[in-house]
Amino acid sequence: VKPIEWRGDKLVLLDQRMLPFETRYVEARTVEDVAAAIRDMVVRGAPAIGITAAFGMVIALSEKPIDNIDDALKTLSLARDILSKTRPTAVNLFWALDRMHNKALSLASATSSVRELREGLEAEAKKIFEEELEAEIRIGLYGAELLEAGDTVLTICNAGGLATGTGLGTATAPIYVAKMLGKDISVIAPETRPWQQGARLTVYELVNNGIRTTLIADTALGLVMYKRMVDIVMVGADRILLDGHVFNKIGTLNEAILAHEFGIPFYVLAPTSTIDPKSSVDSVKIEERDPDEVRTVRTSQGKVYVTLKDIQVYNPVFDVTPPKYITGIITEKGVATQPLSVNLRKLLKNI
Amino acid sequence: VKPIEWRGDKLVLLDQRMLPFETRYVEARTVEDVAAAIRDMVVRGAPAIGITAAFGMVIALSEKPIDNIDDALKTLSLARDILSKTRPTAVNLFWALDRMHNKALSLASATSSVRELREGLEAEAKKIFEEELEAEIRIGLYGAELLEAGDTVLTICNAGGLATGTGLGTATAPIYVAKMLGKDISVIAPETRPWQQGARLTVYELVNNGIRTTLIADTALGLVMYKRMVDIVMVGADRILLDGHVFNKIGTLNEAILAHEFGIPFYVLAPTSTIDPKSSVDSVKIEERDPDEVRTVRTSQGKVYVTLKDIQVYNPVFDVTPPKYITGIITEKGVATQPLSVNLRKLLKNI
Numbered sequence: 001v002k003p004i005e006w007r008g009d010k011l012v013l014l015d016q017r018m019l020p021f022e023t024r025y026v027e028a029r030t031v032e033d034v035a036a037a038i039r040d041m042v043v044r045g046a047p048a049i050g051i052t053a054a055f056g057m058v059i060a061l062s063e064k065p066i067d068n069i070d071d072a073l074k075t076l077s078l079a080r081d082i083l084s085k086t087r088p089t090a091v092n093l094f095w096a097l098d099r100m101h102n103k104a105l106s107l108a109s110a111t112s113s114v115r116e117l118r119e120g121l122e123a124e125a126k127k128i129f130e131e132e133l134e135a136e137i138r139i140g141l142y143g144a145e146l147l148e149a150g151d152t153v154l155t156i157c158n159a160g161g162l163a164t165g166t167g168l169g170t171a172t173a174p175i176y177v178a179k180m181l182g183k184d185i186s187v188i189a190p191e192t193r194p195w196q197q198g199a200r201l202t203v204y205e206l207v208n209n210g211i212r213t214t215l216i217a218d219t220a221l222g223l224v225m226y227k228r229m230v231d232i233v234m235v236g237a238d239r240i241l242l243d244g245h246v247f248n249k250i251g252t253l254n255e256a257i258l259a260h261e262f263g264i265p266f267y268v269l270a271p272t273s274t275i276d277p278k279s280s281v282d283s284v285k286i287e288e289r290d291p292d293e294v295r296t297v298r299t300s301q302g303k304v305y306v307t308l309k310d311i312q313v314y315n316p317v318f319d320v321t322p323p324k325y326i327t328g329i330i331t332e333k334g335v336a337t338q339p340l341s342v343n344l345r346k347l348l349k350n351i
Numbered sequence: 352v353k354p355i356e357w358r359g360d361k362l363v364l365l366d367q368r369m370l371p372f373e374t375r376y377v378e379a380r381t382v383e384d385v386a387a388a389i390r391d392m393v394v395r396g397a398p399a400i401g402i403t404a405a406f407g408m409v410i411a412l413s414e415k416p417i418d419n420i421d422d423a424l425k426t427l428s429l430a431r432d433i434l435s436k437t438r439p440t441a442v443n444l445f446w447a448l449d450r451m452h453n454k455a456l457s458l459a460s461a462t463s464s465v466r467e468l469r470e471g472l473e474a475e476a477k478k479i480f481e482e483e484l485e486a487e488i489r490i491g492l493y494g495a496e497l498l499e500a501g502d503t504v505l506t507i508c509n510a511g512g513l514a515t516g517t518g519l520g521t522a523t524a525p526i527y528v529a530k531m532l533g534k535d536i537s538v539i540a541p542e543t544r545p546w547q548q549g550a551r552l553t554v555y556e557l558v559n560n561g562i563r564t565t566l567i568a569d570t571a572l573g574l575v576m577y578k579r580m581v582d583i584v585m586v587g588a589d590r591i592l593l594d595g596h597v598f599n600k601i602g603t604l605n606e607a608i609l610a611h612e613f614g615i616p617f618y619v620l621a622p623t624s625t626i627d628p629k630s631s632v633d634s635v636k637i638e639e640r641d642p643d644e645v646r647t648v649r650t651s652q653g654k655v656y657v658t659l660k661d662i663q664v665y666n667p668v669f670d671v672t673p674p675k676y677i678t679g680i681i682t683e684k685g686v687a688t689q690p691l692s693v694n695l696r697k698l699l700k701n702i
Contacts, residue, residue: 020658020659021656021659188665190570191544191645191657192570193542193544193568193569193570194568194570196657196658199645199646199657199658199662200657200658203658203659203662204658204659207659207662212663213662213663214663214664214665215645215646215658215662215663215664215665216645216664216665216666217544217545217569217601217602217645217666218544218568218569218570218602219541219543219544219545219569219600219601219602219605220601220602220665220666220667220670221605222602222603222604222605222607222608222670223601223604223637223667223670223671224665226604226670226671229665249570250568250570250571250574251568251569251570251571251573252573253573253574253577254570254572254573254605254609256573257573257608257609257612258605258608258609261608261612286574294542294550294566294567294568295550295566297648297650297655297657298657299648299650299655299656299657300655300656300657301652301655304648304650304651304652304655305372305650305651306542306547306550306551306648306649306650306651307371307547307550307551307554307555307566308371308372308554308555308558311550311554311558311564311566312563312564312565312566313565313566313567314539314565314566314567314571314575314580315567315568315571316571316574319571319573319574319577320574320577
């Protein structure tokens, strides 16, 4: 599964709105195609949007024949305008467009060939894509060292390539890297209610990447550990405090405590940009969302109710895992082990 | 909510097939009505089926005027035949019909009045109903002693009155008893995938009985304990071994370990008939069911898919909770506390 694929003259984008019920790809051959794909959420997630927009700038120069550099720069300015209006809050979008625009100006001062300008921009877009991947690859390499052939990894939610747009992801990166290294790794993916990212996205993504994956209900977590069906737990993170507290998808705390009780290593995988050096555990508010997320379920037939519409619901999105349940935190700068409050700081200072 | 209500000349049965989306009652005024209700699963669960069939024998004598005892006994034999063919595996069905038939013979030897025969059978059916309730009431009384006003009980699945047919249940009995004693008790009910008995039945049952109930996703179990939103855990049981191992609905082990970690009392509630004095923990096979139960979800629009149809699934129905995580086991004969392997035996011997 490639959420974003560049084919020299067009982008092939996985339509994430249809997952997992339909694996549909959308081809973007014009700037308006690219803008629509971002606006209509064919592509989701800040890094993915940035990468897509960058290639949109390259596409701008292929749409129709352009005679000279000045016309090319005008075309690029117009494309930048169109693309920047697709999603107002995605910071990566503006960052990527600015970077591509600056590159165009710099190239135009050195050449009068439209072809060379286009080649230079294509190289820059590829570079943005590659840099996004780089942090995840490093996380994958560190994580893969902890995996032995035949291991089964338990994860939660989707901290995969669909979420980050690169196709690699954070918690999934070591699994993909281990596979490349010839290690046979299996995954157990819990459904992860209420949004079921495990059932809808993780299972889809891993199976499509040739990883043997088994879906379980969230209730079966204890039994799969009791029965020693899990060798190691790998999860993502939404926010990591310097003392080692980890905020992540609701259900992570359950996995951490169960793993601790059964003596199964529990790792958190995230780039160091996820580390919040300022907050204390009590100052972080745990977001609660619409009760209907628990009252309903996302299915092949849309959102449907699984209980009565007026049932009282508590729907926290995240939970917090205290550092004592965490074996280690894997970042692109290395692995922090216990004591986390000491070693996370060391990791950040060393680089 | 009354799953079964006797109104002197008819049964009013809650149609459990429609729950929680429709609260529909079915009236049974003839033997064929009663047979259909059992056959079509308007009424479910062995005790509920037994009670329903017993009242079916009373209804047999009201359908049309009967002149003499002999005709009455013939009518009862016919009714017994019809009712016994509804569900082949429900042991309580045959037990209840035999008991009603024997009672009829005994009454017929003492009176020639059809009216007196009918009154005697009505009293016997009520007695069967009352005896079913008795064990649950005792469990409720023992359990209610552990509840303080303002407590919040965490449960799992539906070990309620809908499951046992009495309207009281096992794990829910202390909550209802405490409410009668004027104690204000709240409940947190996890959805309990894959069958969602928590979301579909427990929440429905408790709210209809005036108990303040909050539904959570199974993933939120850890957080509600971390945040001290739970004072005590009360769950049912499918099988209890003499050494204290408890087999119950998948997800029970998660709750037990999390409660243990957070120092929250964890109680199992079940009649002593649930105790299996012969098996060892390794000899009990944990049933695995159709993968489609996890791939789909039961909704207001029927069963719909939440993931791809060919995803590999592990779908165990039960898990096993080791005795070290259990604070006590509450039966109609009293409460067995630690060490369970000693005190469960004592409990059985004392009575």
